[in-house]
Amino acid sequence: MLRIFIIGFGLLLHASALANHSGQHLYDQNCATCHGFNGSGGVGVPLSLPAFLDSVSDNYLVKTIRHGRPGRIMPAFKALQDEEVNAIVAHIRSWSDKPAPIYTDKSVQGDATKGKELFAAHCAICHGADGQGGPGTGVTMSRPRSLPILAPALNNSGFLASASDEMIKHTLMEGREGTPMVSFLNDGLSEQDINDLVAHVRSYEKQAGSSSMAPVEDEPSILVSESPYSVEETVDNLVNAVESMNFRLIRIQDLESGVVEEGKEDKGQVIIYSCNFSLLNEALKIDPRIGLFLPCRVTVFQHGDKVLIMAANPKKMSDVFNNRELESVCRDMKQVYLDMIDEALF
């Protein structure tokens, strides 16, 4: 009897767990941070525009969720169950009262070489010379931007695995009203031109690896050097290094400041915070989520009879945002730390 009760209770819990997996709830948890609660966009692109929903199939949405866009912020959701992915797609679809278009897998026949020329003339200005997509993020309004909506990456393995030729063709023929993407049929291209463009976009599939992130396994997690000077001297040297590198000194504080009672901080552990606001401004345009790297921080630390200078290695963390544009920023920042430390120890 009790056993049945327990099993029944278990099933009840199970049912409520499933109810939690409603499309809206799943969307809010997994997608809304970037795409907005109502699909209006943010770090991600808008998903609720009628012109978008009318031009993409459910299959495209499912595959996009599964593959993501490697190196272009949009994560691949591999751990979601099939029913969960379908529930999310149904939720997105509920923003439109029209049925989803259905495309076949038939390839569109065109001349990729001609398509390449057309692409350079008509598309590269927004989608990039190699179809790598525009800079920055979706539509986020937290800072000024050049295009109201990010031009998606077309050479991306996730996009190419999700979009059929017919869907790409439809997008070029009709455009996406309400976005910078216009109808190229109205813009003077012929249907044959558009077929050639589709063939060109499809040919990106042959450029293997163009969208993956560089591996970071071999990067050290921290940059550390031993200082021959005392903690105070090392801090003074670092302050000079910060200033000579055109960074603004923000603050020198004890590591434990604000954590332990005032006056009880260990004085042998000092953080030097600095910032170059022009570099920061550029980095925030690429991705507003980079607070993780802010502000620049070097820690001087008395460890036994040694004085160590330490910094977190930005390059080690460059893959957590799934944003290839940040790779060069992280590489440069690592160099800044190495130079700062070098100069302080000189």
Added chain:
Amino acid sequence: MITRMYKLVLIALLLIPSFAQADDLIMRRIAVDFPETMTTLQASVIAQGYRVSRVQRVDIGLTSSGYDTAEYRLVFMARPDQMDLIETKHPDLIPFVPLKITIFAEGNETILVTLNPLKFNEFFPDEGLGDLFAQWEKDIVEIFDRVQSEQ
């Protein structure tokens, strides 16, 4: 017997896949404007047993340097006992503490982002700190959950 059955049911329930995804970042959109979310976030950090060691106003630095930005801050959080453990036994982690949460405005809404502390397992596989990292992850998720539930 019954307890065994109960355990089985529990295990079965735990195996039901949920959002348990090892994402590299923990991110949330909060449907409340920045000032209010900032207040709730700090209260939530404290309710979780941490101290807010500092709030860095990145936006002020940017605007005073002539760059346009919406509100953008960093909330640093730490617990004295954990700081002590790291300083004495695991100094390699020092550059990563206090932990920090990025909070920025997007119109009338607010975005919270932080590194998933489980990521430290990859950075520091040999420190034997898996439990601490898991605790941090749980705490941050709970902090974010609380901010979200008050919206």
